[in-house]
Amino acid sequence: MTKLAHFHGGLKLAAHTLSVPIIDSSLPEELIYPLLQRANHYATPIIKLGERVLKGQMIATVNTPFAAPIHSASSGIIKAIEPRIIAHPSNLADDCIVIETDGLDAALASRSCFDYQQKSPQELRAKIHHAGIVGLGGATFPTATKLTTEQDIHTLIINGAECEPYISCDASLILQKAKEIVLGALILQYILQAKHCIIAVEENMPQAVQALKNAITHSIQLISVPAIYPTGGEKQLIQVLTGTKIPAKALPAEHGFICQNVGTAYAVYQAIIQGLPLTERIITLTGKGINQPQNIRTRIGTPIKHLIAQSGGYNKKVQRLIMGGSMMGIALSSDEIAVTKASNCLLALTSGELENKSSEMPCIRCGDCATVCPAELLPQQLYWYARSGQLEQCQDYQLLSCIECGCCDVVCPSHIPLVQQFRAAKGAIIIKEKQTAQANLAKIRFQNQQQRRAKEEQEQLAKAEKRKATIEKMKAASLAKKKSL
Numbered sequence: 001m002t003k004l005a006h007f008h009g010g011l012k013l014a015a016h017t018l019s020v021p022i023i024d025s026s027l028p029e030e031l032i033y034p035l036l037q038r039a040n041h042y043a044t045p046i047i048k049l050g051e052r053v054l055k056g057q058m059i060a061t062v063n064t065p066f067a068a069p070i071h072s073a074s075s076g077i078i079k080a081i082e083p084r085i086i087a088h089p090s091n092l093a094d095d096c097i098v099i100e101t102d103g104l105d106a107a108l109a110s111r112s113c114f115d116y117q118q119k120s121p122q123e124l125r126a127k128i129h130h131a132g133i134v135g136l137g138g139a140t141f142p143t144a145t146k147l148t149t150e151q152d153i154h155t156l157i158i159n160g161a162e163c164e165p166y167i168s169c170d171a172s173l174i175l176q177k178a179k180e181i182v183l184g185a186l187i188l189q190y191i192l193q194a195k196h197c198i199i200a201v202e203e204n205m206p207q208a209v210q211a212l213k214n215a216i217t218h219s220i221q222l223i224s225v226p227a228i229y230p231t232g233g234e235k236q237l238i239q240v241l242t243g244t245k246i247p248a249k250a251l252p253a254e255h256g257f258i259c260q261n262v263g264t265a266y267a268v269y270q271a272i273i274q275g276l277p278l279t280e281r282i283i284t285l286t287g288k289g290i291n292q293p294q295n296i297r298t299r300i301g302t303p304i305k306h307l308i309a310q311s312g313g314y315n316k317k318v319q320r321l322i323m324g325g326s327m328m329g330i331a332l333s334s335d336e337i338a339v340t341k342a343s344n345c346l347l348a349l350t351s352g353e354l355e356n357k358s359s360e361m362p363c364i365r366c367g368d369c370a371t372v373c374p375a376e377l378l379p380q381q382l383y384w385y386a387r388s389g390q391l392e393q394c395q396d397y398q399l400l401s402c403i404e405c406g407c408c409d410v411v412c413p414s415h416i417p418l419v420q421q422f423r424a425a426k427g428a429i430i431i432k433e434k435q436t437a438q439a440n441l442a443k444i445r446f447q448n449q450q451q452r453r454a455k456e457e458q459e460q461l462a463k464a465e466k467r468k469a470t471i472e473k474m475k476a477a478s479l480a481k482k483k484s485l
Contacts, residue, residue, distance in 0.1 A: 005243040007236040009372040010228045011407050013327075015204060017168040022176055022282060022295045026310060027074055031099040031301030032338035034086040035060060037067035038140050045097055051078045055107035056277050058132075059097055065145040068341075069132040073279040073299035076101040087323050087340055089423070091333040099301070110275035121147075121191040124272060131271035132278045132341075136263030137232070138324065140342045143264055146253075147191050154256040156194040157241065158185045158265050160201040160208065161225055161232040164325035167345045169282040170262050172295040174201065174208040177266050178215035180273075184265030185220060187272050192258055198241055199262070202227040229327065230405045234259045236374050248375070248401040263344075283339060285311045289318030289348030298339055304346060305335040317350040326353075327406040361414040369408035369418060375401050379408040379418050386425035391432060394425050402426075 035042045043060035053059055053072045060070040079100040083093040116124060129144035137159060158181070162170050174181060182199075189197045199216075201208050203224040212222050225231050225240050235246045238257050246252050252259060260268075263281060270276040279300055286293040291312030298307060304321070308314060322329040323337075324345055369379035377398055385393040399422060408418045 004223075004225060004240050007231075007239045007374050008376045009374045009407060010230065010236070011372055011410060012227075013163070013165050013229045015227065016166045016286065017162075017171065018284065018286060018293055018295060019168075020172075020294050022172050022297050025296050025298035025302060025307060027101055027103065027105060027299070028302045028306040029101060030079065030303070031073055031076070031101060031299065032084055032303060033059065033070050033072075033097040033099075033301050034084070034338070034340065035070075035095045035097065036086065036088075037062070037070075038134075038342075039066065041067035043067060043070050045081055047078050047097070049078050049081065052076070052102075053078065053099065055105055056110070056279060057108055058130075058277070059099075065142060065148075068134050068140075068142045068144075069130065069277075070097070071132050071277040071279050072099055073301050074099070074101045075104050075106040085334055085337055087330065087332065087337050087343065089330045096338070112275045113272055116187050116272050117190060119272075121193070124187065124191050128268060128271055131267070131276070133264065133267045133271055134278070134341050135261055136267060136281060136341065136344070137261035138328075138342055138344055140340075143260065143268065146258065146260075147188070149192075149253045149258070151253045152256060153192040153194045153253065153258050155196040155198065155242070155258075156185065156189050156192055157237060157257060157259045158188075158197070158199040158262055159232060159234070159237055159259050160199060160205075160262040161227075161237055162205075163202060163227050163229045163231045164327050166286050166347055167284050167325050168286075169284045169295055169344050171201075171205050171208045172284075173263060173266060173282050174205075175211050178208075178211040180269045181262050181265045182212070182215045182218075182220065183273065184267070184269035185260075186218060187268050188258075188260055188265060194258070197221065198223055200225050200237060200241060202231070229407070230374055230403070233374060233403055233405065248398050278341065281339075281341065281343070283307070283343055284345040285348075286345070287318075287322075287348040288350045288353055289314055289320075291315055300339055300341055300343075302339045303335070304332070304337055304339065307339070307346065308335055308348070314348060315350075317352070318348050319351045319354060320349045322347040322349065327410075328404060360416055363414055363416060366413060368411040368413065372407040372411050374405060374407065375403055377402060379422075382425075383416065383418055383421055386421045389428070391425065391429050395429060399425055400429070 037043055041064050043062050045060050047059045054075045057072050058069050059072050076099040080098040084096040086094050125144045125147050133143040134140040160170050185197055197220045199222050204227045209224055230236055238252055239245050246255055267278050282295055282297050284295050294311055321332045323332055323343055373379055382397050382399055402422050404419050406419050
């Protein structure tokens with residue numbers, strides 16, 4: 001038995017998971033792909049209007065390690081490259097590739113690789129990048145970039161801890177594709193040359209645990225972890241499994257750990273063994289606002305309204321549509337928005353499921369927020385600094401280490417929207433840092449320009465002095481010649 005550690009804070013939340021099999025989504029009339037991949041990193045289209053594309057064909061590439069290429073999930077015609085509402089907290093519109101599907105689902109020929117150990121880790125990383133694979137736990141950080149590290153990685157952790165209520169896409173994937181997930185984990189372990197590999201699942205997922213036990217034939221360690229939110233957080237899970245506490249500003253790789261989601265491990269299996277790019281994922285559609293909650297294997301780019309219709313539509317009591325879980329998800333303004341690689345759950349909530357919070361009241365300094373904060377921050381103090389715009393103090397109190405889990409919001413007796421305040425402050429810090437960087441760059445350019453001008457003036461002055469000295473010398477020589485005559 002492995003003795004598990006505990007991270008600071010966290011909450012025990014009621015589970016609302018589904019125990020239904022995965023169904024396959026039907027083909028939508030159009031597929032929509034936002035070019036904004038993550039943060040401020042965009043993909044660049046490599047197709048033209050009117051061009052016919054095939055399933056698995058790359059339609060947008062990237063020139064940064066912080067984003068991944070995009071592939072078409074079906075065959076069809078490039079209908080438009082235009083602004084559409086995307087899944088973003090601000091519900092902004094941004095450029096998207098729109099494909100009108102042709103119903104044929106014609107695909108590019110795939111290149112399988114059954115013996116991955118005949119390839120070098122560098123070759124496998126290149127295949128993973130080309131397949132457009134990202135972290136499917138929600139962060140969508142490019143997997144190939146995460147696997148490219150100069151650090152000595154001793155432990156690979158495959159994260160199957162779905163501790164947030166309502167989400168069960170990973171559990172359903174494990175039940176259906178346990179052998180493939182295990183093989184994907186072995187491929188990742190080979191790439192990293194990691195000595196240890198752990199697959200972690202929650203203790204309230206006994207069927208998933210059994211499926212993995214039946215699939216594991218190698219030295220992979222399977223560990224059940226407590227269903228305490230947010231155990232699925234990368235640093236929290238590492239601490240639970242190994243007792244190692246990763247410092248606030250450090251990356252797990254700096255301490256020899258790499259974490260990957262179970263969905264990512266399966267996508268790696270598909271990319272390497274089957275030669276398939278990432279064009280689909282499993283999504284949990286649930287909540288009392290939807291008639292037939294279910295886990296759906298859907299094509300990335302599918303409009304949400306298409307999935308809702310396939311799930312029996314909304315019922316009359318629906319109040320809000322959320323992408324992601326109830327704790328960290330974002331409210332959507334429309335179901336015209338398309339599924340992205342980050343979409344793990346669509347939550348249609350009724351008024352009864354929404355918390356009926358009272359109006360915000362003054363902070364009473366109870367300290368409950370600090371008690372439950374898994375990042376061991378002081379949300380109460382951060383709130384005062386963020387509210388008053390004291391951004392330097394926010395950084396001193398490690399605001400950027402906040403994982404926006406929402407634990408502080410849940411326990412706050414004054415109903416203060418703390419996470420909302422922290423997100424706004426983070427945005428302000430990023431803007432300020434960019435402005436400072438631009439100002440510093442402008443200052444350096446100005447200083448370089450001044451130095452260049454000063455140097456040019458000195459050179460011109462030296463030339464003038466040299467000319468003057470030459471003229472004086474010539475005059476003196478001429479005068480001396482006249483006197484000699």
